Amino acid sequence: MSQSAFNAALLNPTANRPNGLSDAGGRPAGKxxxxxxxxxTVSLREALETGFPATARLLGEQxxxxxxxxxxxxxxxxxxxxxxxxxxxxxxISAIPALAKLAYLRDVARLEYAMRQSYxxxxxxxxxxARLASLxxxxxxxxxxxxxxATQLVLTPWPIHAIRAKALGESGENPPAHAQPTLVTRPEFxxxxxxxxxxxxxxxxxxxxxxxxxxxxxxxxxxxxxxxxGTLLASQALTxxxxxxxx
Amino acid sequence: MFDQSNHLPALPGVGYKPQHYSDLLADPxxxxxxxxxxxxxxxxxxxPIAQLKYLAERFPISVHGVGLSIGGECDLxxxxxxxxxxxxxxxxxxxxSEHLAWxxxxxxxxxxxxxxPYTEATLNRVCAHIDQLQDVIGRRMLLENPSSxxxxxxxxxxxxxxxxxxxxxxxxxxxxxxxxxxxxxxxxNYDPRAYVDAFPLDKVGEIHLGGHDEDEDxxxxxxxxxxxGREVADPVWTLLDYTLARSGPLPxxxxxxxxxxxxxxxxxxxxxxxxxxxxxxxxxTA
Numbered sequence: 001m002s003q004s005a006f007n008a009a010l011l012n013p014t015a016n017r018p019n020g021l022s023d024a025g026g027r028p029a030g031k032x033x034x035x036x037x038x039x040x041t042v043s044l045r046e047a048l049e050t051g052f053p054a055t056a057r058l059l060g061e062q063x064x065x066x067x068x069x070x071x072x073x074x075x076x077x078x079x080x081x082x083x084x085x086x087x088x089x090x091x092x093i094s095a096i097p098a099l100a101k102l103a104y105l106r107d108v109a110r111l112e113y114a115m116r117q118s119y120x121x122x123x124x125x126x127x128x129x130a131r132l133a134s135l136x137x138x139x140x141x142x143x144x145x146x147x148x149x150a151t152q153l154v155l156t157p158w159p160i161h162a163i164r165a166k167a168l169g170e171s172g173e174n175p176p177a178h179a180q181p182t183l184v185t186r187p188e189f190x191x192x193x194x195x196x197x198x199x200x201x202x203x204x205x206x207x208x209x210x211x212x213x214x215x216x217x218x219x220x221x222x223x224x225x226x227x228x229x230g231t232l233l234a235s236q237a238l239t240x241x242x243x244x245x246x247x
Numbered sequence: 248m249f250d251q252s253n254h255l256p257a258l259p260g261v262g263y264k265p266q267h268y269s270d271l272l273a274d275p276x277x278x279x280x281x282x283x284x285x286x287x288x289x290x291x292x293x294x295p296i297a298q299l300k301y302l303a304e305r306f307p308i309s310v311h312g313v314g315l316s317i318g319g320e321c322d323l324x325x326x327x328x329x330x331x332x333x334x335x336x337x338x339x340x341x342x343x344s345e346h347l348a349w350x351x352x353x354x355x356x357x358x359x360x361x362x363x364p365y366t367e368a369t370l371n372r373v374c375a376h377i378d379q380l381q382d383v384i385g386r387r388m389l390l391e392n393p394s395s396x397x398x399x400x401x402x403x404x405x406x407x408x409x410x411x412x413x414x415x416x417x418x419x420x421x422x423x424x425x426x427x428x429x430x431x432x433x434x435x436n437y438d439p440r441a442y443v444d445a446f447p448l449d450k451v452g453e454i455h456l457g458g459h460d461e462d463e464d465x466x467x468x469x470x471x472x473x474x475x476g477r478e479v480a481d482p483v484w485t486l487l488d489y490t491l492a493r494s495g496p497l498p499x500x501x502x503x504x505x506x507x508x509x510x511x512x513x514x515x516x517x518x519x520x521x522x523x524x525x526x527x528x529x530x531x532t533a
Contacts, residue, residue: 003320030464082287121292
């Protein structure tokens with residue numbers, strides 16, 4: 001019996017169990033095969049629940065189990081690194097018509113995945129704030145920032161920072177009526193979440209995309225660059241700064 | 248770094264869980280070494296890598312792979328081989344082990360250890376994959392016996408003979424999971440002691456012990472599930488004594504991977520393994 005046949009029956013609950021599998025008396029394996037089916041489904045579902053705890057709370061146990069099981073059957077992991085499993089889960093949720101009214105769910109899930117990426121990202125020494133302070137204004141305008149691998153930014157129209165905190169019982173406050181693009185940084189070992197004003201989120205996105213400070217400010221003139229830089233330095237989001245030579 | 252170049256000591260070890268970090272460092276007794284799952288330490292950095300570096304300065308480390316799919320019909324994943332090579336290079340662990348099982352089909356990783364028919368074709372494939380792995384990581388590996396819930400009609404080898412042949416052809420050592428023997432022997436209705444008697448114990452470099460769950464099959468026959476979620480069962484301890492009496496002292500690991508207990512309970516299981524190993528010493532000297 002091929003592993004293709006075994007595999008197909010593992011991920012499809014309505015498929016017939018493969019032939020050629022028996023108990024000690026030579027009878028068809030029956031429920032014995034289902035041990036493997038169950039192991040695969042439950043272990044992957046638990047991996048998703050561990051990776052997306054707030055999303056799971058927001059959906060409720062039964063809904064989450066149904067949705068996670070649908071996801072894992074259609075999208076089993078593509079590598080043995082379970083720490084990376086579920087990258088496609090936010091988009092999968094957003095495509096479920098019954099969840100259209102819970103549009104923020106996708107971005108809460110994106111935030112949770114960003115935290116996981118941050119947790120496992122490469123270590124790097126943070127940029128010394130003195131280096132930035134020592135630059136003359138002209139040089140600073142033409143500077144580009146290098147972000148730590150552990151720094152992630154989740155842009156969103158929803159107050160996902162507060163929604164997540166409330167779902168996990170970390171805060172009792174109701175989410176505010178404005179967007180919370182959220183910065184994920186890792187000063188030590190645990191990712192730290194910082195909600196940004198909406199315009200600073202866009203400004204931060206431009207800096208992460210490699211714009212100079214002046215270019216990013218021109219694109220988002222209303223955003224407070226000084227305050228954002230303070231946040232980025234304090235949360236050790238940066239590793240380096242490059243000043244372009246004027247030609 | 249701790250000198251990892253020696254083999255694992257013939258002492259109790261435990262599967263390392265991050266929630267035990269502080270307790271373990273405060274008082275590791277009777278734990279003499281630690282085992283980690285390779286795939287949990289393949290991130291680029293952060294706490295897992297930092298903890299592992301710190302622990303490796305203090306304990307012999309056994310790296311236990313759970314994701315290579317050595318029994319898979321497809322070629323071994325070159326990216327995953329490279330990750331294992333990188334881990335073994337920087338950590339230089341005291342031991343590396345993997346499973347007689349498959350877990351990847353085409354591009355899908357199924358996160359379970361799936362069973363193999365014991366045939367000539369499987370033997371050739373498993374040996375080729377082990378040769379390839381041992382070349383890449385530059386060291387001898389240990390291959391672990393699985394727990395079985397069913398039998399393949401096409402099998403032509405008994406499991407101990409199959410593993411003996413793999414060891415003979417590839418030079419790999421073996422990891423003997425005594426709970427897996429008990430689970431498989433119950434599920435497939437054979438004598439676990441006969442399995443131990445038939446096993447090439449001189450090739451064994453490590454023993455595993457873990458808890459199992461009890462269920463029933465469609466006909467009401469016992470069906471044990473290898474869950475690693477509770478204490479090691481009494482008959483498995485008895486089978487450990489039987490095995491150690493024939494093999495001599497071996498590094499003996501407690502695996503507890505689901506519903507992970509507080510440290511004192513895990514340490515108590517390790518003490519029970521220590522007792523089993525100590526009995527052996529007194530018998531030898533008597």
